[in-house]
Amino acid sequence: MNRQQVFVSVLAITVLVCCGSLLLNKTVSAAGEGKITGTVKLDGEAPHMKPIDMSKDPYCVKANPTPQKFQNVVAGSGGGLENVVLYISDGLSNPTESTAVQVFDQKNCMYSPHVLAMDIGQTFKVQTSDQTAHNIHPNPNPMTGNIPWNQSQPPGAPPVEKSWKATEFIEVKCNIHPWMHGWFAVVKGPYAVTDENGNFTIQNVPPGSYTVSAWQEVYGTQTAKVTVAAGGSAKADFTFKAK
Amino acid sequence: MRRNWMKWSLWVVAVVVLSLPVASWAQLTTQDIAARDNMEAHVGNLTGHANSGQAKYDYRRYCVGCHGDLGDGNGEVAQWLDPPMWPKPRDFQLGIFKCRSTPTGTLPTDQDLYDAISRGFDRSAMPIWNVFTKQQRVDLVAFVKHFSPRFVSEKPGTPIQIPPEPEVTADRVKNGREIFARVQCWKCHGVTGQANGPSASTLQDDLGRPIAAFNFTEGARPKCGSTDQDIYRIFMTGLDGTPMPSFADNIKPDEAWDLVFYLRTLMAQPSKEKDIARQLGLKPVSPNP
The missing domain is CATH 1.10.760.10 (Cytochrome c-like domain)
Structure with missing residues (x-):
């Protein structure tokens, strides 16, 4: 082989490898999926959440003998932060899709849960347990591919089944009861939402190295790097500063 | 000579590899822009064109003051409209319209937009545009649509079925x-x-x-x-x-x-x-x- 041929073949191989790595930038999803667990805490005193004045609607007042409070920041006694969405923001190439149908309930003139996390394309069901009329009105940015809609939910209304096309934290409101405010957190791949103690477990994580993001509606997003071994459990803790 | 040839081939490969992503991006956006520039509207047997001189002229002459150059509802006049007495001009880029024959969360039909232009909006700054010929209105429908990428990527919803009106009892x-x-x-x-x-x-x-x-x-x-x-x-x-x-x-x-x-x-x-x-x-x- 002369020098020219060597040069050309090296060049060709380099280009092929580059293109190949671009195309095949996927980790093969093998068996032995692991999980990511952890706790999200609030550092400092939780901001005061005002009790909600529901006097607009006598049904709502009657349904809540102790007045409900706003839920923008809900911290447990140990500082655990509730309603934080945990998801894998980087490193996941072939996520298994979540298929379970989740329920978003309108109950006692509040949203339950306050934050509903879901996968792209995962069906969720909006239902009402109340004997007063609501309207369910998510307000995504239509430029993302998520299109806003607005459906009435009078007493006894059939559930509304929907899904979202793109990752986005979507605010959802009831125009009839302006205090009703919640979130559809649409993420790609496995996810979790913290419980009242700030604990979470993301299940079904294939082995690999990832960036985990924690999103809280007031405090924003934090990230952490984790490595999940096959069938293993990785830990990621987060602390948000109270402000 | 041989060295020159190698240098040359290196340049070619570098340019090709580097331009691949740029080319695919440029192709997408130019296609998208072309699709929007050539937007059509169909009402009855009339076809409207966003790229017709008439549509551009009418929009700049009659609509731009409120709806703005970019169709985002931020024309010069918009700041003087105070809701709820005077609703703000529609942002055409979002593709979200009040008056539709189609289900919530879907794009309106061309006929819906045509009707909105023809009807005007009571208790707002939007007048009845019946001074326009039908062709002018259909051209404007196409022009309104061209502001939103959604009219390229999505189809209008299926209009709801309205049963014949019964006798009042x-x-x-x-x-x-x-x-x-x-x-x-x-x-x-x-x-x-x-x-x-x-x-x-x-x-x-x-x-x-x-x-x-x-x-x-x-x-x-x-x-x-x-x-x-x-x-x-x-x-x-x-x-x-x-x-x-x-x-x-x-x-x-x-x-x-x-x-x-x-x-x-x-x-x-x-x-x-x-x-x-x-x-x-x-x-x-x-x-x-």
Whole structure:
């Protein structure tokens, strides 16, 4: 082989490898999926959440003998932060899709849960347990591919089944009861939402190295790097500063 | 000589590899832009073109003051319009429209946009554009659509089916009153239709601006038209971008006519339904069942 041929073949191989790595930038999803667990805490005193004045609607007042409070920041006694969405923001190439149908309930003139996390394309069901009329009105940015809609939910209304096309934290409101405010957190791949103690477990994580993001509606997003071994459990803790 | 050849080939490969992503991106965006520039609208047997000189001229002459160069509703005049008395101009880029024949969360048809231009919006700065020829209006529909990428990537919704309008009867008016109570229209519109329901004062549109519920009693025209079919369509599709939801899942198509008839009894304009309500001695619904 002369020098020219060597040069050309090296060049060709380099280009092929580059293109190949671009195309095949996927980790093969093998068996032995692991999980990511952890706790999200609030550092400092939780901001005061005002009790909600529901006097607009006598049904709502009657349904809540102790007045409900706003839920923008809900911290447990140990500082655990509730309603934080945990998801894998980087490193996941072939996520298994979540298929379970989740329920978003309108109950006692509040949203339950306050934050509903879901996968792209995962069906969720909006239902009402109340004997007063609501309207369910998510307000995504239509430029993302998520299109806003607005459906009435009078007493006894059939559930509304929907899904979202793109990752986005979507605010959802009831125009009839302006205090009703919640979130559809649409993420790609496995996810979790913290419980009242700030604990979470993301299940079904294939082995690999990832960036985990924690999103809280007031405090924003934090990230952490984790490595999940096959069938293993990785830990990621987060602390948000109270402000 | 050989060295030159190698250098040259290296350059070629580098340029090709580097331009691949740029090329695919450029192709996508130029295609997208071309699709928007060449946007068409079809109403009846007329075809409108966004790239026609007439559409551009008419938009710049008559629409740009409120709706703006970019169609984002930020024309020079927009700042002087104060909602809820004077709703802000529509942002065409979002592709969200109040007056549609299509279900909530879908794009309107060309006919819907044509009707909006022809009808104007009562209690707003948007006049009736019946000075335009039909062709001018269809061209403007295409021009309005070209502002939103959604009209390239999505199809309009399927218009809802409206059954033929039945004869007004006392039973239908009474049933309409039951529906008004059951789905709780009064939460915003008030038991007498005076837009004074318990939730009326806090209503906001999707962009957080104050917005008023429709007052049936003062003789105003509904924004999306005042025929019986228009009123039927308003509550069965909802007015997207506003607090008014779609009731399509909660009112059966035939029963929806009964609600139209009951709404007529609340309106100031004389009607057969109003006479029936008077004969029946119909009282406003009770807010606390």
